[in-house]
Amino acid sequence: MTTAAIIVAAGRGTRAGGDLPKQWQILAGIPVLAHTIAAFAGRVDRVILVIHPDDRARAAGFGLPMVEGGATRAGSVRHALDWLEGQGVTKVLIHDGARPLVSGAVIASVLQALDTSTGAAPALPVTDALWRGEAGTVTGTAPRDGLWRAQTPQGFRFAEILAAHRAHPGGAADDVEVARWAGHAVTIVPGDEDNMKLTYPQDFIRAEKILKGRDMDIRLGNGYDVHAFTTGDQVWLCGVNVPHDKALLGHSDADVGMHALTDAIYGALAEGDIGVHFPPSDPQWKGAESHIFLRHAMGRVAARGYRIANCDVTLVCERPKIGPHQAAMRAALAGIMGVDMDRISVKATTSERLGFTGREEGIAALATCALVRA
Numbered sequence: 001m002t003t004a005a006i007i008v009a010a011g012r013g014t015r016a017g018g019d020l021p022k023q024w025q026i027l028a029g030i031p032v033l034a035h036t037i038a039a040f041a042g043r044v045d046r047v048i049l050v051i052h053p054d055d056r057a058r059a060a061g062f063g064l065p066m067v068e069g070g071a072t073r074a075g076s077v078r079h080a081l082d083w084l085e086g087q088g089v090t091k092v093l094i095h096d097g098a099r100p101l102v103s104g105a106v107i108a109s110v111l112q113a114l115d116t117s118t119g120a121a122p123a124l125p126v127t128d129a130l131w132r133g134e135a136g137t138v139t140g141t142a143p144r145d146g147l148w149r150a151q152t153p154q155g156f157r158f159a160e161i162l163a164a165h166r167a168h169p170g171g172a173a174d175d176v177e178v179a180r181w182a183g184h185a186v187t188i189v190p191g192d193e194d195n196m197k198l199t200y201p202q203d204f205i206r207a208e209k210i211l212k213g214r215d216m217d218i219r220l221g222n223g224y225d226v227h228a229f230t231t232g233d234q235v236w237l238c239g240v241n242v243p244h245d246k247a248l249l250g251h252s253d254a255d256v257g258m259h260a261l262t263d264a265i266y267g268a269l270a271e272g273d274i275g276v277h278f279p280p281s282d283p284q285w286k287g288a289e290s291h292i293f294l295r296h297a298m299g300r301v302a303a304r305g306y307r308i309a310n311c312d313v314t315l316v317c318e319r320p321k322i323g324p325h326q327a328a329m330r331a332a333l334a335g336i337m338g339v340d341m342d343r344i345s346v347k348a349t350t351s352e353r354l355g356f357t358g359r360e361e362g363i364a365a366l367a368t369c370a371l372v373r374a
Helices: 032-040 053-062 071-086 102-112 159-168 177-181 203-213 256-268 290-303 323-338
Strands: 002-009 046-051 066-070 090-097 121-125 132-136 137-142 146-150 154-157 186-190 218-230 232-238 240-243 308-315 343-349 362-371
Touching: 002 032, 002 071, 002 203, 002 240, 032 102, 032 154, 032 290, 046 053, 046 071, 053 066, 053 290, 071 090, 071 159, 071 362, 090 159, 090 203, 090 218, 102 121, 102 186, 121 177, 132 159, 146 323, 154 159, 154 177, 154 323, 159 177, 218 256, 232 256, 232 343, 240 323, 256 290, 256 308, 256 323, 290 308, 290 323, 308 323
Parallel strands: 002 046, 002 090, 046 066, 121 186, 308 343
Antiparallel strands: 090 154, 121 146, 121 154, 132 137, 218 362, 232 240, 308 362
């Protein structure tokens, strides 16, 4: 059984103001869409972005499959469903890119409901009085009994919602309407007041307050790497070319410090190590520059909705001496990672002439990285 999440982010969102569509505006330090994507990380098997053609370059940094949207929201969803066909998806969640505060509990409730229902969606009961109005004047009231405020993600069994979208004549308010038009029952699961859709400028202010009120989410990761010396006249360490009477042996450029740091970041995200993302058995990575790996790890940090709190790299070697290059290494790493230098530490120690590093057979590196929810 495979679950997928379609995040619809092709709209222009003009009511939100600003120079960018609302899903690309900054919320608590990162784009709104980064928060939305992070909410689904680890909760579904795959995430697909539906984007506007103008946003392709901007969205590429998330490293997720992208489908261009249609003329309407329903058309955008249809494009994503068509793309997923034949990929073994059994359950699909369809979510607004501008709902960045959806909780794991809401997502889990929708998925669980799909075990016994063709469709499920979160909603909140209407509790306020409802008026009709015209020209700024109340002209009547309406009963609120049985009325609900719809939210997303709206979940469905994949085959049924694909067929429903293909048959629907168009003009539906949301995917629940499409499913019901096709005769499918949709179960209501409890929504969340925080699961708001950003529509107006003031919504961003409220969302910032909600994010500040949530518990701090801190992740720690450790990395360790070793490379042996070989013949040569330089070594790459933490992005700096250091003259030496030997070189480091490795499948890539053997930057032992950057490798340890990259593994620490992947570890903090619980996403394996460099070998998982860039297998050494793949010849395309032979001789690759290590900044490729580190930039990819930082892309995953952003996609998961985190930021770097601080990183600490320790190089273990007798020679070359690290002190003269320490500042340059910190600056190089900070530039690659897009963070301030005061969040990056690089230091060195010897092993008192003990072990392989003491015998100058190679260099070891240890790294620790702390991530916090952005």
